[in-house]
Amino acid sequence: MYVVPTPLGNLQDMSLRAVEVLKAVPWVAAEDTRHSQPLLRHFGSGARLLPAHQHNEEQAAQGVIDKLAAGEAVALVSDAGTPAVSDPGARIVARVREAGFKVVPLPGACAAVTALSASGLMAPHFLFYGFLPAKAGQRQKELEALAALPYSLVFYEAPHRVLESVEALAAAFGPERTIVFARELTKLFETIHACPLGEALEWLKADSNRQRGEFVLLVEAAPEDADDGAGERVLKLLLAEGLPVKQCAKLAAEITGASKNELYQKALALKDAG
Numbered sequence: 001m002y003v004v005p006t007p008l009g010n011l012q013d014m015s016l017r018a019v020e021v022l023k024a025v026p027w028v029a030a031e032d033t034r035h036s037q038p039l040l041r042h043f044g045s046g047a048r049l050l051p052a053h054q055h056n057e058e059q060a061a062q063g064v065i066d067k068l069a070a071g072e073a074v075a076l077v078s079d080a081g082t083p084a085v086s087d088p089g090a091r092i093v094a095r096v097r098e099a100g101f102k103v104v105p106l107p108g109a110c111a112a113v114t115a116l117s118a119s120g121l122m123a124p125h126f127l128f129y130g131f132l133p134a135k136a137g138q139r140q141k142e143l144e145a146l147a148a149l150p151y152s153l154v155f156y157e158a159p160h161r162v163l164e165s166v167e168a169l170a171a172a173f174g175p176e177r178t179i180v181f182a183r184e185l186t187k188l189f190e191t192i193h194a195c196p197l198g199e200a201l202e203w204l205k206a207d208s209n210r211q212r213g214e215f216v217l218l219v220e221a222a223p224e225d226a227d228d229g230a231g232e233r234v235l236k237l238l239l240a241e242g243l244p245v246k247q248c249a250k251l252a253a254e255i256t257g258a259s260k261n262e263l264y265q266k267a268l269a270l271k272d273a274g
Helices: 018-026 033-042 057-069 090-098 113-116 136-146 159-173 198-204 230-240 245-256 260-273
Strands: 028-030 048-051 074-077 126-131 152-157 178-183 189-195 215-219
Touching: 018 215, 018 230, 028 033, 028 057, 033 048, 048 198, 074 245, 090 152, 113 152, 113 159, 113 178, 126 136, 126 189, 136 159, 152 159, 152 245, 159 198, 159 215, 189 198, 230 260, 245 260
Parallel strands: 028 048, 028 074, 126 152
Antiparallel strands: 152 215, 178 189, 178 215
């Protein structure tokens, strides 16, 4: 099975290899067959389509496996960008590998990396989060855990939620940190704009067109003197998921750079207190 990225918006971004694969395979597993059919026609592919969206991934995975077992190659695509990256596909990839078939990933379009390359954020590491939770309480909890991390943070957001998400980012991270808006990447109205979080809502509201389209939101890394409570916040989130104490301490240390031994002792204390 081939994992094939498709353009974010500009069809000229399709790689030659991706076109060759789509023209060669008899089947394409697609997030939205209505969206992918014109793309296949444009590039001269006569492949038949299998629906493979977030509501039928288990069924779709079995359909893909059946085709592979019959000796027929399959390409996995999403509506735009790289499948299984904040898009359906991860479960299909896992099931195909478990069934003993080879998964071949093709490099290509990814909104997160495209936006990061033009952001000017200079932290040597970045954390890709994807879409924030829709519920305000859960969103706040997640952002508090991320607030002191020394990484550039990359989020996806839909137009109907961008105002509330930016407001939540400013509340969690403070008004001084830089946010970069990357909107409608590779499309006609592509916009890349950087400003302090404290000015972000004003910029968005100044023109309703700025709230349209698909967004990548990038936030600069926490300053070096940010509070050292990130490790404990991440630790609490992991413990709340029911993971073993030792594993929670190890993961929290890897994510935040805090001392594993100190986090382990904190985890034991939190367990005893809980």
